[in-house]
Amino acid sequence: MRNRAERCRRRLSEACTILLATMREIFDEAAYARFLGRQGLASSPEAYAEFLRDQEFAKARRPRCC
Amino acid sequence: MPKYLRFLIWLAVALLGALSLATIALHRGEQINALWLVIAAFCSYTLGYRFYSGFISAKVLALDPRRATPAERLDNGRDFVPTNKWVVFGHHFAAIAGPGPLVGPILAAQFGYLPGTLWVLAGAVFGGCVQDFVILLFSIRRDGKSLTEMAREEIGKIGGFVAYVAVISIIVILLGVAALIVVNALKASPWGTFTIAMTIPIALLMGLYLRQLRPGKVLETSIMGFVLVMLAIFGGQWAAQSPSVAGWFTLTAHTLAVVIILYGFAASALPVWLLLAPRDYLSTFVKLGTIGLLALGIIGLHPVLHMPPLTRFVDGSGPVFAGKIFPFAFITIACGAISGFHSLISSGTTPKLIRREPEARMVGYGAMLAESMVAIMATVAACVLPPGTYFAINSPAGVVGKGPEAAAATISNWGFPVSAPEMHALAQAVGEQTLYNRTGGAPAFAVGMAHIFSNSLGGQALMAVWYHFAIMFEALFILTVLDAGTRVGRFMLQDALSHIWKPLGRTSWYPSILATSGLIVGAWGYFLWQGVKDPLGGINSLWPLFGIANQLLAIVALCVATTILVKMHRARYGAVTLAPLAWLVSVTFTASWHKMFDPNPRIGFLAHARQLASSGASGAEVTRLVFNDRLDALVTAVLLGMVSLVLIESAILWGRVLLGSKPAAVQEAPFVPTRFVEEGA
Numbered sequence: 001m002r003n004r005a006e007r008c009r010r011r012l013s014e015a016c017t018i019l020l021a022t023m024r025e026i027f028d029e030a031a032y033a034r035f036l037g038r039q040g041l042a043s044s045p046e047a048y049a050e051f052l053r054d055q056e057f058a059k060a061r062r063p064r065c066c
Numbered sequence: 067m068p069k070y071l072r073f074l075i076w077l078a079v080a081l082l083g084a085l086s087l088a089t090i091a092l093h094r095g096e097q098i099n100a101l102w103l104v105i106a107a108f109c110s111y112t113l114g115y116r117f118y119s120g121f122i123s124a125k126v127l128a129l130d131p132r133r134a135t136p137a138e139r140l141d142n143g144r145d146f147v148p149t150n151k152w153v154v155f156g157h158h159f160a161a162i163a164g165p166g167p168l169v170g171p172i173l174a175a176q177f178g179y180l181p182g183t184l185w186v187l188a189g190a191v192f193g194g195c196v197q198d199f200v201i202l203l204f205s206i207r208r209d210g211k212s213l214t215e216m217a218r219e220e221i222g223k224i225g226g227f228v229a230y231v232a233v234i235s236i237i238v239i240l241l242g243v244a245a246l247i248v249v250n251a252l253k254a255s256p257w258g259t260f261t262i263a264m265t266i267p268i269a270l271l272m273g274l275y276l277r278q279l280r281p282g283k284v285l286e287t288s289i290m291g292f293v294l295v296m297l298a299i300f301g302g303q304w305a306a307q308s309p310s311v312a313g314w315f316t317l318t319a320h321t322l323a324v325v326i327i328l329y330g331f332a333a334s335a336l337p338v339w340l341l342l343a344p345r346d347y348l349s350t351f352v353k354l355g356t357i358g359l360l361a362l363g364i365i366g367l368h369p370v371l372h373m374p375p376l377t378r379f380v381d382g383s384g385p386v387f388a389g390k391i392f393p394f395a396f397i398t399i400a401c402g403a404i405s406g407f408h409s410l411i412s413s414g415t416t417p418k419l420i421r422r423e424p425e426a427r428m429v430g431y432g433a434m435l436a437e438s439m440v441a442i443m444a445t446v447a448a449c450v451l452p453p454g455t456y457f458a459i460n461s462p463a464g465v466v467g468k469g470p471e472a473a474a475a476t477i478s479n480w481g482f483p484v485s486a487p488e489m490h491a492l493a494q495a496v497g498e499q500t501l502y503n504r505t506g507g508a509p510a511f512a513v514g515m516a517h518i519f520s521n522s523l524g525g526q527a528l529m530a531v532w533y534h535f536a537i538m539f540e541a542l543f544i545l546t547v548l549d550a551g552t553r554v555g556r557f558m559l560q561d562a563l564s565h566i567w568k569p570l571g572r573t574s575w576y577p578s579i580l581a582t583s584g585l586i587v588g589a590w591g592y593f594l595w596q597g598v599k600d601p602l603g604g605i606n607s608l609w610p611l612f613g614i615a616n617q618l619l620a621i622v623a624l625c626v627a628t629t630i631l632v633k634m635h636r637a638r639y640g641a642v643t644l645a646p647l648a649w650l651v652s653v654t655f656t657a658s659w660h661k662m663f664d665p666n667p668r669i670g671f672l673a674h675a676r677q678l679a680s681s682g683a684s685g686a687e688v689t690r691l692v693f694n695d696r697l698d699a700l701v702t703a704v705l706l707g708m709v710s711l712v713l714i715e716s717a718i719l720w721g722r723v724l725l726g727s728k729p730a731a732v733q734e735a736p737f738v739p740t741r742f743v744e745e746g747a
Contacts (some may be wrong), residue, residue, distance in 0.1 A: 027284040046137035048281030063410040065162045
C-alpha cells in the first residue's frame with residue numbers, strides 16, 4: 001500500500017517536473033539558462049539583453065502556424 | 067499486462083469509438099451531448115496512434131533507435147539541443163496550434179456538426195498526423211533541413227521553387243485573413259478594442275520587468291501579464307459604459323484595418339522587441355490556458371449541441387461561405403485535419419530538438435492529434451449555440467439583410483428561428499452593441515465559449531467577461547501571428563532578393579528592411595482591405611483561398627514524402643502518403659476550379675466579376691471589386707499551376723526510380739550511432 005502511494009507520489013512529481021520543463025522551454029527560460037552556461041555568464045540585465053540579441057535572428061525566422 | 071487483457075482493452079476502445087461515431091452520425095431529430103464528439107475523437111486518436119502510427123514507425127519509416135539525431139550530433143546548445151520528448155511535444159504543439167483549428171471548424175459548422183467532425187477525425191488520423199510525422203522524420207534524417215530544401219534536393223528545382231512560392235503565398239493570404247478576423251471581432255466593440263489596446267502598455271511593462279528587474283524570468287512575467295490582462299478585461303466593461311471613453315475605442319472596420327496594417331509594418335520594420343517579445347509570451351500563455359480551460363469546460367459541463375448533424379446548406383447555398391460539402395468543407399477545415407503549414411514547423415525548429423528517432427512518432431503524430439482535439443472543441447463551441455444565433459453572427463449583411471429585423475426574418479425563414487429581440491438581449495449579455503454580421507468565426511467561438519462557461523462559472527453575470535476573454539485571446543494571438551508572420555515573410559523575401567542583388571539580403575540594412583516589410587505588409591494589407599470592403603464580408607472569398615493555398619502546400623509536402631519513400635525502396639507502403647495526397651489533389655483542384663469558374667457568383671470569382679460588370683453599376687468601387695475577383699482567380703490559378711508542376715515532376719521521378727532508369731539516392735545524413743541507445747532500447 002505504502003509502495004503504491006510512494007510510486008504515485010513519484011510519478012506525480014515527475015509529471016510536474018516535465019510540465020515545468022516544457023513551460024520553461026516554450027517560454028525560452030531554458031534557452032536563456034543554456035545561453036548563460038555557454039557564455040559563462042551570470043544572469044543580469046546585460047546578459048539578458050545579449051541573449052535577446054542572440055535569439056532575435058533565429059526566433060524571427062521561426063514559422064508559427066495558423 | 068497479459069496479452070489477452072490488452073486485446074480486450076483495445077477492443078473496448080474500438081467498440082466505444084464505433085458506438086460514439088454511430089451516435090453522432092445516425093442521430094436525427096434530437097439533440098446529442100457534446101461528450102459523444104469528445105469520446106469519438108478520443109477513441110479514434112488512441113487507436114490511430116497505437117496502431118496506424120505504430121505501423122508507420124515500424125514498417126514504413128523503420129525508425130531506428132540506434133541512429134543519432136542532429137540534436138545529438140550537432141548539439142550546440144542553441145539551435146540543436148537534445149530535449150526531453152514531452153518538452154518537444156509541448157513546444158511543437160504550441161507552434162502548430164493557432165487560430166486555424168478554432169476558426170475553420172466554426173465556419174464549417176454551417177453544414178451541421180457532422181461533416182466537420184468526421185473530416186477532422188479522419189483527416190487528422192490518416193492525413194495531417196502522417197504528414198507532420200513523416201516530414202519531421204525526414205527532416206531529422208537530413209540535419210533538420212527545411213521543406214523547401216528537401217523539395218529541391220529530393221524532387222528537383224521546380225519542387226523547391228514552388229514550395230518556396232507556396233510558403234510565401236500562404237503567409238500573405240493567411241495574414242490577410244487573420245487580420246480580417248480581428249477586424250470583424252473588434253469593429254464597433256469598445257470593450258474588445260480597449261482590452262487589446264491595453265495589452266500594449268502591459269507588454270511594455272512586462273518587457274521592462276523582464277529586462278531590468280527579473281532577467282529571463284519569463285514564466286512569472288507572463289503570469290503577471292495575464293493578471294493585468296484580466297484586469298483590462300474587467301476595465302473594458304467600464305470603458306464600454308463610459309460615453310466619452312467608449313467613443314475613443316469604438317472603431318469602424320476601415321479604421322481598424324488601417325491601424326492593423328500600420329501595426330504590422332511597424333512590427334516588421336522597427337526594433338520594437340520591448341513590445342513584441344513579451345506579447346508573444348503572453349499570447350502563448352493565454353492560448354495554452356484557454357485551450358486547457360475549454361477542454362475542462364467541455365468535459366466537465368458536457369453541454370448539449372443545438373446544431374443539427376446536417377443543415378440545409380449541404381446543398382452549397384450556405385450564408386457563411388457558398389459551396390457544397392465536397393470540396394468546401396475540406397478546404398475550410400485545414401488546421402485540425404491536415405495543414406500544409408505544419409510541414410514548415412516539422413522541418414523547422416522541432417527536428418533540431420528530437421533526442422532519439424523513435425520520439426518523432428509522439429511529437430509529429432501525437433501533437434497533431436492534440437491539435438485535432440482543439441478543432442473538435444471549436445466544433446462544440448459553435449454547435450452549442452442555437453443555429454439561428456450561429457447564423458445571425460456568422461452571416462454577412464449582403465446575404466441576410468442589413469437591419470436586425472431583416473436578418474432575423476431571413477434566418478428564421480431558413481428554418482432556424484431567431485428574433486431581433488433575442489439577438490439584442492444576447493448582445494447586451496455579452497456587452498456588445500450588436501452581434502449581427504460578425505463574420506470570421508472569432509465572435510461565434512467567443513459566444514459559444516461564454517455560453518458553455520456561463521452555465522456554471524459565474525452564471526449569466528460573467529457572460530460578458532467570458533465573451534471578452536475569448537475575444538481577447540483570439541485577437542491577441544492573431545496579432546502575434548501577424549507580427550511574427552510578417553517578419554518570417556520579410557526574411558524569406560530578403561533571402562530570395564539577395565540572389566538578385568546581395569545588399570537586399572542584408573537583414574540589418576534599413577532600405578532593404580523597409581522595402582521588404584512594405585512589400586509583405588502591402589500584400590496582406592491588400593487582401594485585408596479587400597475583405598473589409600467586400601459586401602459579403604470577405605471571409606466568404608478569402609478563407610477558401612487560404613484553405614486552398616494551405617492544402618496545396620500539404621500536397622507539396624506529401625509529394626516530398628512520397629518521393630523519399632520511393633527512393634527508400636518503400637514504394638509498397640506508398641499508399642500511406644499517396645492516399646492523403648490523392649484526396650487533397652481531388653479536393654483542392656475541385657475547389658480551385660469552382661472558385662475560378664463556377665457559374666454561381668457566390669462561389670466563382672469570375673462569375674461574380676461578370677455579374678458586377680453586367681449589373682449596370684459603375685464607378686471606382688465596382689471597378690475595384692471586379693479587379694479583386696479577377697486577382698483572386700489569378701492567384702488561385704497560379705498556385706494551382708505551380709503545384710501541378712510539382713506533381714508532374716514528382717510522378718516522373720517516381721516512375722523513373724521504380725523503372726530503374728534513375729538511381730534511388732536519398733540525401734540523408736550518414737548513419738552515426740547514438741549514445742542514447744541504452745535508454746529506450
